[in-house]
Amino acid sequence: MQADGPRACRFGRRWYLNNESWHPSVPPFGEMKCILCWCVSGETHCQRQECPPAACASPARKDNPCCAKCR
Secondary structure, three states: OOOOOOOOEEEOOEEEOOOOEEOOEEOOOEEOOOEEEEEEOOEEEEEEOOOOOOOOOOOEOOOOOOOOEOO
16 A cells, blocks of 8 residues: 655645645734744644743833843
């Protein structure tokens, strides 16, 4: 028996190829830039960007909207 080729993943209304990655779009919020999803052998995996804790009282998100940094 022959093995199937790489399988695709369905996320919402879109299909993604094996090893493809994307930022998911979640209505009504739109694209979630701080979350990355990827397709592995037909299974979708998603993970929020991990950020180090800010070491100040009022951090800003100027350069990276996902992670706060001290000014």
